[in-house]
Amino acid sequence: MQMAQKPSIPKGTRDFSPVEMVKRNYIFDTIKTVFQKYGYLPIETPAMENLSTLLGKYGEEGDRLLFKVLNSGDFLRKIDNSDLEEGNAARTATKISEKGLRYDLTVPFARFVVQHRNEITFPFKRYQIQPVWRADRPQRGRYREFYQCDIDVIGSNSLLNETELIRVIDEVFSKLGVNITIKLNNRKILSGIATEINAPDKLTDITTAIDKLDKIGIDKVYEELQSKGIDENSINTLKPIISLEGSNSNKLKTLRSIFSENEEGTKGVEEMETVLNMLDRLEIKANIEIDQALARGLNYYTGAIIEVKADDVNIGSICGGGRYDNLTGIFGMPDISGVGVSFGADRIYDVLEETDAFPNQVESTSKLMICNFGEKEAMLALKILEELHRLDIKAELYPDTVKIQKQMKYADQKSIPYVLLIGEEEIKSGDYTLKNMETGAQHKLKLSQIVNVLKE
């Protein structure tokens, strides 16, 4: 055993107290219930993946942010003086570490689909709610361990899936009481724009720049485009496109005319139109807004791009995703199209806190605490407790015979709404004193009456 020490946890990680857990579970349960209602089924993958699965999938920055797990046993034999002299930590790491912690749920999902392709019924509708780990610099709202809630359909090209995901988003946030705006774009519209301004080869630079529109403003976007070698002329063509405003149908009309000679751009507009037409006939509570500047990093999206913002809290995106046509290709299974979104549980938590939208969760705690007056009384209390538990009433007996004030304080701090007092007098009469902790009112009641109060 080591010496006593002041314990702490790694930076960027968190403990969750019962109060926080109850709120987090409320979010997860709401999300899960909606996912299941739409026919999505759960899977789970291991926390550790082979580094060969993870490396090269998230860009250079992502590789650096992977948590790598040291090989068991005598890893030292794998490195020698030349490694020390060379000082290339990334390369040496691959010699002494072959596993890493999950960085997101998308790559493990792609790996899962390829590995289990023969057992899976396609289209495969799955959800996955698990933590991911990133060695990012911790800051407010950014953690090194956080949960993702992903929902994807893989193996279907139909735009009904995009429509369904928007319905799922709408229902989740409506159930959670969060007003949202769902922003929509399509990778093909972004490609169309790049072609339109004669820079189809600079698609990534263009989207990276205009993706920052919200954060840095339009002038800085133009500056960045210039610095990437996009000429004056192109930027002037781009201006009216990305500053396009008005209703969705107006935007679509304008984009359609801009793309009159542009096949890919037109395809993007048509896909968007099809989805919006379906949604028009359904009852959607969320605002839906075409945002032709939305890119979300883009790398693997090939069709729809989706992002959700809370209307009443300024916190960035709380959900997002899109269609990807070749995610499983990296694992040797090409041409499988998928579409999915990921819900950010931590930000949703913050939104619910800020808008005071968490319901009163008395449900999680005991409905009743029986005070402990001593051995004889506790014996009767145990019998009563057994009866309450048989009726599925959450209840507990204070375990120690300590001062009644201390016991009351415990009930109070745990937000237990009722306390039952069983003293010598009560044992004789068979009437027990039930105290309402909120009002302070006390009543002498028979057990059957107590059950009725608790079942209310």
Added chain:
Amino acid sequence: MQMAQKPSIPKGTRDFSPVEMVKRNYIFDTIKTVFQKYGYLPIETPAMENLSTLLGKYGEEGDRLLFKVLNSGDFLRKIDNSDLEEGNAARTATKISEKGLRYDLTVPFARFVVQHRNEITFPFKRYQIQPVWRADRPQRGRYREFYQCDIDVIGSNSLLNETELIRVIDEVFSKLGVNITIKLNNRKILSGIATEINAPDKLTDITTAIDKLDKIGIDKVYEELQSKGIDENSINTLKPIISLEGSNSNKLKTLRSIFSENEEGTKGVEEMETVLNMLDRLEIKANIEIDQALARGLNYYTGAIIEVKADDVNIGSICGGGRYDNLTGIFGMPDISGVGVSFGADRIYDVLEETDAFPNQVESTSKLMICNFGEKEAMLALKILEELHRLDIKAELYPDTVKIQKQMKYADQKSIPYVLLIGEEEIKSGDYTLKNMETGAQHKLKLSQIVNVLKE
């Protein structure tokens, strides 16, 4: 992007398919529901703990089995030639790794209690259901990532807690439909035995040996004791004690007389008697059996020792725990007594599989799939789907317009009990064809009638 490769996962880890997830969630949900009914509240701790928290807590073997996470950034600067020359992997690991994966839930819980002592209401009744990781050699039924389900009360000496935990165990397994025997012992009885045979200093050797009684048989136990320097005389005294059989009350009577001059042993017998007396007055379904050879590794137990075996499947212990008087002492907070047990979800899963005790979990999948006959039909299907979802009926629309056989196969493989056919004819008449996938029966029904069938 890397080259295509056949993907796999690290040995000893597992993917969980939807079918497995539904079964696992059934176990977790049952356990959670019972935990909450008895007033236990959930916490969660990070997957990674500081190595200073974990090292030295699980013995030398445990230190070796910890998964260590490589420090981010330039870890190479921390080691030099002398490390390579020395070749001490364990010592070098501490230079390049300061975090490790959770090995169990007990040490993180102790760390949590000490770190949050000022926010916690004691006695603290918490449960925790999270994965743990051990670099053990994988074998049948032993994994490198597996879930533990822990329940503990900390900050109370009362034997009511032991009684409660046995009630929790009894209710969990009764709900799961598993017949069990709960074996009970007490560390003080083991100490008493060691004193009785004049080897109080050899308590660990004695308990380690007799703990193996089930596995290696009584003769091998005696051999092991001899090899540890326990003399013939002591072993002869030990024989009748550990081979003690008969009813619990007989065992207690005999132990009491053996310990007539032995304070600690007598205390152990009395504690056991108190718990058994309480349980006698309650309705417990499980067999409860005193097992004076039960030790469970022992190191930190100071009072009750509890172990659960399935009666109908030979699989080792499926739940176990005990009382520990000084778990938080290692983190500088002495004299806090706790008692808890841990449920082994993986073994419970195997028991339910072997005894065919999983309920039919059609609940998890959609109740209805609507076939997709084309764009126009899908539009109507979307409206019907919206109505069913509003009524909280799990339902989905097949997303692609493919051959009906393929759609039916999908419903069949996902165990969806009903399929709805909406063709051109059905759109005209307003009567939709509902097919029962189990019987094959088809009926033309109005939407309201379909809802009634699905709500049944």
